[in-house]
Amino acid sequence: MKKIGIADTTFARFDMGKSAIDELKSNHTGFKIIRYTVPGVKDLPVACKKLFEEQNCDIAMALGMPGSKPIDKQCAHEASTGIIQVQILCNKHILEVFVHEDEGKDEKELFWLADQRSREHAINCLDLLFNPENLTREAGKGLREGFEDAGPLRM
Amino acid sequence: MKKIGIADTTFARFDMGKSAIDELKSNHTGFKIIRYTVPGVKDLPVACKKLFEEQNCDIAMALGMPGSKPIDKQCAHEASTGIIQVQILCNKHILEVFVHEDEGKDEKELFWLADQRSREHAINCLDLLFNPENLTREAGKGLREGFEDAGPLRM
Amino acid sequence: MKKIGIADTTFARFDMGKSAIDELKSNHTGFKIIRYTVPGVKDLPVACKKLFEEQNCDIAMALGMPGSKPIDKQCAHEASTGIIQVQILCNKHILEVFVHEDEGKDEKELFWLADQRSREHAINCLDLLFNPENLTREAGKGLREGFEDAGPLRM
Amino acid sequence: MKKIGIADTTFARFDMGKSAIDELKSNHTGFKIIRYTVPGVKDLPVACKKLFEEQNCDIAMALGMPGSKPIDKQCAHEASTGIIQVQILCNKHILEVFVHEDEGKDEKELFWLADQRSREHAINCLDLLFNPENLTREAGKGLREGFEDAGPLRM
Amino acid sequence: MKKIGIADTTFARFDMGKSAIDELKSNHTGFKIIRYTVPGVKDLPVACKKLFEEQNCDIAMALGMPGSKPIDKQCAHEASTGIIQVQILCNKHILEVFVHEDEGKDEKELFWLADQRSREHAINCLDLLFNPENLTREAGKGLREGFEDAGPLRM
Numbered sequence: 001m002k003k004i005g006i007a008d009t010t011f012a013r014f015d016m017g018k019s020a021i022d023e024l025k026s027n028h029t030g031f032k033i034i035r036y037t038v039p040g041v042k043d044l045p046v047a048c049k050k051l052f053e054e055q056n057c058d059i060a061m062a063l064g065m066p067g068s069k070p071i072d073k074q075c076a077h078e079a080s081t082g083i084i085q086v087q088i089l090c091n092k093h094i095l096e097v098f099v100h101e102d103e104g105k106d107e108k109e110l111f112w113l114a115d116q117r118s119r120e121h122a123i124n125c126l127d128l129l130f131n132p133e134n135l136t137r138e139a140g141k142g143l144r145e146g147f148e149d150a151g152p153l154r155m
Numbered sequence: 156m157k158k159i160g161i162a163d164t165t166f167a168r169f170d171m172g173k174s175a176i177d178e179l180k181s182n183h184t185g186f187k188i189i190r191y192t193v194p195g196v197k198d199l200p201v202a203c204k205k206l207f208e209e210q211n212c213d214i215a216m217a218l219g220m221p222g223s224k225p226i227d228k229q230c231a232h233e234a235s236t237g238i239i240q241v242q243i244l245c246n247k248h249i250l251e252v253f254v255h256e257d258e259g260k261d262e263k264e265l266f267w268l269a270d271q272r273s274r275e276h277a278i279n280c281l282d283l284l285f286n287p288e289n290l291t292r293e294a295g296k297g298l299r300e301g302f303e304d305a306g307p308l309r310m
Numbered sequence: 311m312k313k314i315g316i317a318d319t320t321f322a323r324f325d326m327g328k329s330a331i332d333e334l335k336s337n338h339t340g341f342k343i344i345r346y347t348v349p350g351v352k353d354l355p356v357a358c359k360k361l362f363e364e365q366n367c368d369i370a371m372a373l374g375m376p377g378s379k380p381i382d383k384q385c386a387h388e389a390s391t392g393i394i395q396v397q398i399l400c401n402k403h404i405l406e407v408f409v410h411e412d413e414g415k416d417e418k419e420l421f422w423l424a425d426q427r428s429r430e431h432a433i434n435c436l437d438l439l440f441n442p443e444n445l446t447r448e449a450g451k452g453l454r455e456g457f458e459d460a461g462p463l464r465m
Numbered sequence: 466m467k468k469i470g471i472a473d474t475t476f477a478r479f480d481m482g483k484s485a486i487d488e489l490k491s492n493h494t495g496f497k498i499i500r501y502t503v504p505g506v507k508d509l510p511v512a513c514k515k516l517f518e519e520q521n522c523d524i525a526m527a528l529g530m531p532g533s534k535p536i537d538k539q540c541a542h543e544a545s546t547g548i549i550q551v552q553i554l555c556n557k558h559i560l561e562v563f564v565h566e567d568e569g570k571d572e573k574e575l576f577w578l579a580d581q582r583s584r585e586h587a588i589n590c591l592d593l594l595f596n597p598e599n600l601t602r603e604a605g606k607g608l609r610e611g612f613e614d615a616g617p618l619r620m
Numbered sequence: 621m622k623k624i625g626i627a628d629t630t631f632a633r634f635d636m637g638k639s640a641i642d643e644l645k646s647n648h649t650g651f652k653i654i655r656y657t658v659p660g661v662k663d664l665p666v667a668c669k670k671l672f673e674e675q676n677c678d679i680a681m682a683l684g685m686p687g688s689k690p691i692d693k694q695c696a697h698e699a700s701t702g703i704i705q706v707q708i709l710c711n712k713h714i715l716e717v718f719v720h721e722d723e724g725k726d727e728k729e730l731f732w733l734a735d736q737r738s739r740e741h742a743i744n745c746l747d748l749l750f751n752p753e754n755l756t757r758e759a760g761k762g763l764r765e766g767f768e769d770a771g772p773l774r775m
Contacts, residue, residue: 008449013463015450037446039434039455042390042406046397053401067460071410074387077229080197082394084237087201088244089398091208096197100226111463124194136192139163140170145194150222153168153266232539235507239547242511243554246518251507255536279504291502294473295480300504305532308478308576318759323773325760347756349744349765352700352716356707363711377770381720384697392704399708421773542694545662549702552666553709556673561662565691589659601657604628605635610659615687618633618731 002031002129005051005060011040012065014114016097020061023122028130041066041098042075045082052090059129061095063118068102076100093128097121099146117146157186157284160206160215166195167220169269171252175216178277183285196221196253197230200237207245214284216250218273223257231255248283252276254301272301312341312439315361315370321350322375324424326407330371333432338440351376351408352385355392362400369439371405373428378412386410403438407431409456427456467496467594470516470525476505477530479579481562485526488587493595506531506563507540510547517555524594526560528583533567541565558593562586564611582611622651622749625671625680631660632685634734636717640681643742648750661686661718662695665702672710679749681715683738688722696720713748717741719766737766 004024008017021033034055038047041064051057062083066076076098087094097118104110124145127134142150159179163172176188189210193202196219206212217238221231231253242249252273259265279300282289297305314334318327331343344365348357351374361367372393376386386408397404407428414420434455437444452460469489473482486498499520503512506529516522527548531541541563552559562583569575589610592599607615624644628637641653654675658667661684671677682703686696696718707714717738724730744765747754762770 010445010448010451010453012450013452013460015462017449035446036442037449038403038438039405039431039445039453042394043403045394046401046403049398050401071383073226073229074383075390077233078387078390078394080230080233081236081391082398084197084200084233085240085395086398088204088237088241091201091205093193093198093201095194107463108465111465114463121194128193132191135165135194136190138165139172139192140167141165142168143165143194150168152170153262153269155263155266228539232543235540235543236546239507239510239543240550243514243547243551246511246515248503248508248511250504276504283503287501290475290504291500293475294482294502295477296475297478298475298504305478307480308572308579310573310576320755320758320761320763322760323762323770325772327759345756346752347759348713348748349715349741349755349763352704353713355704356711356713359708360711381693384693385700388697388700388704391701392708395705396708417773418775421775424773538691538694542698545695545698546701549662549665549698550705553669553702553706556666556670558658558663558666560659586659593658597656600630600659601655603630604637604657605632606630607633608630608659615633617635618727618734620728620731 003055003057004031004033004125004129005048005055005057006033006035007044007047007051007060008037008063009040009044010037012063014065014111016063016065016114016118019115019118020063020097020122023119024126027123028126040075041079044079045086048083048094049086049090052092059093059125061097061121061125063097065099065101065114068100095121095125113146120145158210158212159186159188159280159284160203160210160212161188161190162199162202162206162215163192163218164195164199165192167218169220169266171218171220171269171273174270174273175218175252175277178274179281182278183281195230196234199234200241203238203249204241204245207247214248214280216252216276216280218252220254220256220269223255250276250280268301275300313365313367314341314343314435314439315358315365315367316343316345317354317357317361317370318347318373319350319354320347322373324375324421326373326375326424326428329425329428330373330407330432333429334436337433338436350385351389354389355396358393358404359396359400362402369403369435371407371431371435373407375409375411375424378410405431405435423456430455468520468522469496469498469590469594470513470520470522471498471500471528472509472512472516472525473502473528474505474509475502477528479530479576481528481530481579481583484580484583485528485562485587488584489591492588493591505540506544509544510551513548513559514551514555517557524558524590526562526586526590528562530564530566530579533565560586560590578611585610623675623677624651624653624745624749625668625675625677626653626655627664627667627671627680628657628683629660629664630657632683634685634731636683636685636734636738639735639738640683640717640742643739644746647743648746660695661699664699665706668703668714669706669710672712679713679745681717681741681745683717685719685721685734688720715741715745733766740765
């Protein structure tokens with residue numbers, strides 16, 4: 001049975017892991033979820049590495065909500081770099097689901113965005129694991145996770 | 156038979172993979188294409204690694220269209236860094252074909268650019284794989300992919 | 311018996327290692343502490359690697375206090391990147407506890423912050439090592455180390 | 466017999482590889498040159514890795530001419546990071562010879578600079594390979610490649 | 621007998637290696653010094669790696685003097701990143717001793733700073749190698765190398 005790792009943080013101001021898990025379970029069966037919560041986004045790379053190598057996960061989602069200050073942006077950059085390295089070392093995908101605190105115009109929109117983006121990336125996660133041809137069919141379509149799709153360019 | 160990996164994204168607003176594949180097939184024979192579509196540019200490094208190690212590709216193209224916001228620039232930077240790492244680890248080339256959304260003055264030009272750059276890098280891909288001497292002949296000529304060549308410096 | 315590595319610096323203007331060790335010992339038993347002090351934050355990555363591989367630590371805390379100039383920010387960024395790499399290579403957590411000199415409005419607040427953040431991350435360290443379920447229970451709660459928690463988003 | 470790898474690009478607006486090779490041959494004998502031309506600077510890291518591991522080069526020169534836009538600066542940064550990684554992995558030197566398009570006041574000066582810097586780094590390459598004591602003798606002398614030397618600080 | 625590697629550059633405008641070696645020899649005995657001079661700071665990471673793996677050094681100092689332009693800052697950043705990677709790969713310390721050309725108000729101060737910082741880091745190098753307890757005793761004391769110590773925070 002396939003295993004999906006869910007790495008999330010106590011720093012985030014929304015329980016993104018819960019949204020992701022709910023969406024995963026609503027759309028597919030035949031997999032097991034291992035959840036691992038760490039303090040902040042910079043702890044996510046090693047969390048995913050451990051989910052892959054100690055828990056034998058086949059894929060992971062790394063969910064976090066970086067703050068809006070320059071130092072927070074830098075932390076997110078460092079976390080992303082590490083998340084890419086882990087994927088390269090393990091030959092496994094990590095869906096990075098970051099919601100930056102300044103992406104929403106208010107707390108209400110941010111709340112919606114954190115839930116929505118987590119759910120849409122959960123679908124990406126399922127597609128990568130079970131139906132990669134779904135993604136190929138959408139290649140170049142200008143899809144976005146959370147806010148509405150940009151759509152394909154008009155000639 | 157040689158294998159060429161094509162990694163592209165659903166985030167892109169143009170089907171760059173299709174243009175690349177069309178150009179590859181129009182210019183050479185005797186290779187097989189493996190296409191792998193992922194959500195965004197940050198998923199491309201591991202996609203290429205998997206194309207090399209699980210699909211035995213000899214070379215890959217990584218096609219994406221980063222957005223125009225600062226966070227998009229940062230994502231592109233992280234993706235590029237990962238793409239370089241994968242090449243180093245595998246001793247194989249990845250042609251990075253990124254079109255930034257702010258490179259075109261409007262959607263029409265961006266549409267043209269995404270197609271044209273994908274096609275010109277497809278030729279680079281074929282040259283690296285089958286005719287590296289073609290590139291040596293053009294060393295220092297100020298070539299550009301997409302927009303017109305800068306040309307050699309005038310003394 | 312578990313081993314906790316404490317890597318700190320002579321550059322820091324507060325003895326963060328001492329606060330961390332005091333908090334660790336006040337909250338749990340059954341572990342050994344190995345302390346390793348280096349000149350600055352850029353020496354912390356290899357210090358942690360040595361704590362893991364030469365001293366067999368199971369987890370580490372990397373405590374430092376970067377200055378407020380642009381070059382200091384860059385040093386902190388380089389140190390953080392290295393700290394993430396070490397975690398990935400060793401499959402072990404490092405709690406990065408950095409207090410930037412411009413985070414406090416005066417020396418007094420900085421003093422308080424350096425102590426408080428070291429102590430709160432010491433608790434995170436104990437949770438990761440002994441009670442990871444404590445962190446999962448706090449997922450998405452907007453926790454902060456040092457200053458007050460941001461709390462969960464209001465819908 | 467020693468082997469020197471010359472990695473250059475079709476993006477450059479001057480045939481820097483030719484200048485480097487000419488200077489190498491004018492100053493020393495007893496080595497073989499392997500030239501490898503790639504599209505742009507981001508292809509140089511893997512090109513050098515292949516020169517080391519597939520062609521058994523003992524040292525390499527990586528010559529390129531990044532453009533003047535912010536995105537070009539970022540590409541150069543990514544390329545440099547990769548070039549350093551390859552050196553670390555292979556325990557071999559790569560002389561990075563980059564001329565940024567905005568370093569010259571006009572095309573004529575850029576033309577001169579690209580030739581001159583390539584030649585001066587070719588001498589560094591020969592020194593590292595055959596006469597490292599030449600470099601030690603010049604330690605702290607404020608040498609520059611291309612434009613005139615800064616010279617040692619005056620007390 | 622312990623071996624200390626001294627990696628320095630011809631780019632620097634002060635013979636920092638000489639100051640470091642003089643200070644090392646004035647304060648301790650029972651070690652051997654291996655000096656290795658390279659063109660610039662970006663050549664220091666592999667120089668240190670070679671000092672560790674080909675010359676069996678136990679520790680190294682990497683001394684350089686980056687220029688004051690943005691591109692020089694970027695080179696220093698790339699060099700620092702590589703120096704941290706080498707330490708992580710080898711489990712050995714490298715004391716990075718960089719003096720930025722804009723750190724001094726004039727050539728005279730820069731001259732003084734380059735000498736002083738090299739000497740103070742030479743003491744750090746000896747402490748890490750022979751007396752690590754000296755550093756622990758100074759933890760959190762706000763030490764600086766070159767300019768005067770910041771000192772501990774006042775409550």
